[in-house]
Amino acid sequence: MSDTTSDATPEPVSGAGAGPVVSAANLELTFHTNDGPVHALKDVDLEIGQGEFVSFIGPSGCGKTTFLRCVAGLETPTGGRLSVNGMSADAARRARAYGYVFQAAGLYPWRTIDGNIRLPLEIMGFSEEEKRRRVRDTLALVDLEGFGTKYPWQLSGGMQQRASIARALSFDAGLLLMDEPFGALDEIVRDRLNEELLALWGRTGKTMLFVTHSIPEAVYLSTRIVVMSPRPGRISDVIESPLPRERPLDIRDSREFIDVAHRVREGLRAGMEAA
Amino acid sequence: MTDTAPISGQGAGIGRSARAALWMRGIGHTLVPVATIVAAILGLWYLACIPMNAQSSVLAAARAGIAVTPESPAERRQMGGLALALANPEVAVSGAFGQDRARLPAPHQVAAELWAGTAGEPIGSNRSLVYHGWVTLSATLLGFVIGTGLGIALAVGIVHSRVMDMSVLPWAIVSQTVPIIAIAPMIIVVLYSIGIQGIVPKAVISAYLSFFPVVVGMVKGLRSPDGMQLDLLATYGASKAQIFRKLRLPASMPYLFASLKIGIAASLVGAIVGELPTGASAGFGARLLAGSYYGQTEQIWAALFAAAILAALCVGALGVVERALLGRMGMRS
Numbered sequence: 001m002s003d004t005t006s007d008a009t010p011e012p013v014s015g016a017g018a019g020p021v022v023s024a025a026n027l028e029l030t031f032h033t034n035d036g037p038v039h040a041l042k043d044v045d046l047e048i049g050q051g052e053f054v055s056f057i058g059p060s061g062c063g064k065t066t067f068l069r070c071v072a073g074l075e076t077p078t079g080g081r082l083s084v085n086g087m088s089a090d091a092a093r094r095a096r097a098y099g100y101v102f103q104a105a106g107l108y109p110w111r112t113i114d115g116n117i118r119l120p121l122e123i124m125g126f127s128e129e130e131k132r133r134r135v136r137d138t139l140a141l142v143d144l145e146g147f148g149t150k151y152p153w154q155l156s157g158g159m160q161q162r163a164s165i166a167r168a169l170s171f172d173a174g175l176l177l178m179d180e181p182f183g184a185l186d187e188i189v190r191d192r193l194n195e196e197l198l199a200l201w202g203r204t205g206k207t208m209l210f211v212t213h214s215i216p217e218a219v220y221l222s223t224r225i226v227v228m229s230p231r232p233g234r235i236s237d238v239i240e241s242p243l244p245r246e247r248p249l250d251i252r253d254s255r256e257f258i259d260v261a262h263r264v265r266e267g268l269r270a271g272m273e274a275a
Numbered sequence: 276m277t278d279t280a281p282i283s284g285q286g287a288g289i290g291r292s293a294r295a296a297l298w299m300r301g302i303g304h305t306l307v308p309v310a311t312i313v314a315a316i317l318g319l320w321y322l323a324c325i326p327m328n329a330q331s332s333v334l335a336a337a338r339a340g341i342a343v344t345p346e347s348p349a350e351r352r353q354m355g356g357l358a359l360a361l362a363n364p365e366v367a368v369s370g371a372f373g374q375d376r377a378r379l380p381a382p383h384q385v386a387a388e389l390w391a392g393t394a395g396e397p398i399g400s401n402r403s404l405v406y407h408g409w410v411t412l413s414a415t416l417l418g419f420v421i422g423t424g425l426g427i428a429l430a431v432g433i434v435h436s437r438v439m440d441m442s443v444l445p446w447a448i449v450s451q452t453v454p455i456i457a458i459a460p461m462i463i464v465v466l467y468s469i470g471i472q473g474i475v476p477k478a479v480i481s482a483y484l485s486f487f488p489v490v491v492g493m494v495k496g497l498r499s500p501d502g503m504q505l506d507l508l509a510t511y512g513a514s515k516a517q518i519f520r521k522l523r524l525p526a527s528m529p530y531l532f533a534s535l536k537i538g539i540a541a542s543l544v545g546a547i548v549g550e551l552p553t554g555a556s557a558g559f560g561a562r563l564l565a566g567s568y569y570g571q572t573e574q575i576w577a578a579l580f581a582a583a584i585l586a587a588l589c590v591g592a593l594g595v596v597e598r599a600l601l602g603r604m605g606m607r608s
Binding site: 094 | 506509510512521
């Protein structure tokens with residue numbers, strides 16, 4: 001993947017600057033509904049550096065998805081400061097600073113897998129040759145070679161989600177935002193995709209923001225785990241993972257892993273009691 | 276796509292002959308109910324011919340010297356067809372199915388007229404239903420193209436502009452509540468006064484009827500992408516034009532075809548209605564009108580069936596285009 005950055009037609013914004021990739025200070029987002037204001041996010045302070053893998057975990061309504069959408073510029077915070085790659089979230093969105101993976105694969109049924117991965121490349125105006133090369137490379141990256149000419153409905157749910165990750169990777173943004181990408185998949189497929197995602201992260205060195213509600217998934221993947229709690233949506237704990245970057249699946253039986261998982265669970269419980 | 280049948284598709288994993296058998300069974304499944312309905316309709320039609328044509332059957336019998344009840348012609352005229360048929364069952368049945376200018380011609384008479392009008396006449400002839408069909412069809416197609424274009428343009432406007440959304444759709448709905456039979460003569464007169472006549476006024480009436488289903492269907496289709504699909508394009512920083520071309524337009528195709536099928540049928544109705552008030556000399560409308568002037572009921576029914584067959588052919592042709600296009604787009608329709 002490293003070779004794809006060199007001769008890209010529109011230079012993607014890389015997060016290789018000196019500052020943090022994502023920086024939030026006193027971030028606040030209040031939705032006004034008929035039942036009164038809903039504090040989706042309150043006093044969120046967080047800095048995420050280049051190459052980190054940060055998971056956001058918490059019960060529904062804790063604002064983890066809302067925070068990700070704020071970073072993506074899909075929601076506008078009502079207070080505080082938020083910068084992505086040193087610019088506003090909206091400017092970063094327009095500068096195509098990140099790839100976003102949704103909970104559902106959301107592939108276009110009228111496009112083949114190739115066609116779906118080409119979609120962002122078409123919109124961003126890559127050259128024809130570049131499009132072909134990137135589709136081929138990202139298909140290989142997510143282990144979907146030979147499935148390019150298939151239509152989404154011909155693929156399993158896990159393969160569809162891999163294709164949607166390929167779509168988010170194809171234009172090689174330095175930041176990858178993932179909103180419960182494996183939430184709808186069964187445990188076995190999820191384990192495999194987690195392992196592949198870690199390998200992918202290791203190879204590409206991208207900055208990852210990953211929303212989940214699975215404790216083992218968060219602990220297995222992350223260098224840092226942000227525990228959130230609801231009403232108002234806020235950060236209740238941030239846990240640095242002591243695990244090494246190389247993580248075979250059976251690391252989940254190790255002492256360190258269980259300790260971190262325990263701390264996450266404690267954080268979640270404390271957050272629920274305070275709410 | 277060509278070499279890979281869907282794994283879960285019907286008939287997958289079985290041989291060619293078995294697939295053929297499945298296909299035959301499928302035909303059988305549809306053929307039997309359809310044939311039953313057709314037979315029932317034909318039976319009812321023949322049955323209805325007896326009371327409907329009883330007056331003239333009994334009159335013809337009386338003139339031929341056969342005893343009928345009641346004897347007085349004045350009294351018979353007072354009676355309903357059903358009562359008369361019941362009073363003279365034999366005469367009413369024997370005379371019901373072969374009358375010239377029958378009040379209700381029997382199916383085989385209509386079929387014979389249809390056959391004579393299509394296969395039995397040279398295509399350029401004034402009596403040829405193919406000729407009249409082409410006159411109506413050309414106006415239908417022109418109106419359909421205008422109506423579809425207008426409908427799509429309005430739908431695109433409605434989806435992209437809040438002002439149009441609030442203002443256009445109510446008027447489009449109001450336009451369809453006005454009886455077309457009332458507005459058609461006005462359209463023709465107005466267009467004639469500015470020197471437009473011939474095919475265009477008919478096409479305008481067709482367009483007037485066919486733009487509406489296209490507007491409604493396309494608005495729904497263009498709005499069919501969900502929030503996630505729109506968010507996805509927002510994360511790519513896509514422009515409105517790109518969102519339209521890459522997402523809204525392809526997503527709306529199934530809706531468009533559903534609308535087009537309604538629209539083409541409405542177009543045909545519009546073209547026929549457009550032929551009525553002008554005293555047009557050609558087209559299905561003219562055939563219907565001439566048939567009713569001269570009491571040529573077979574001609575009316577034949578023109579009616581020809582119009583229905585033409586509509587079915589148009590809808591069928593759209594269905595073929597739809598399957599080909601959506602198939603090419605990888606959609607299962």
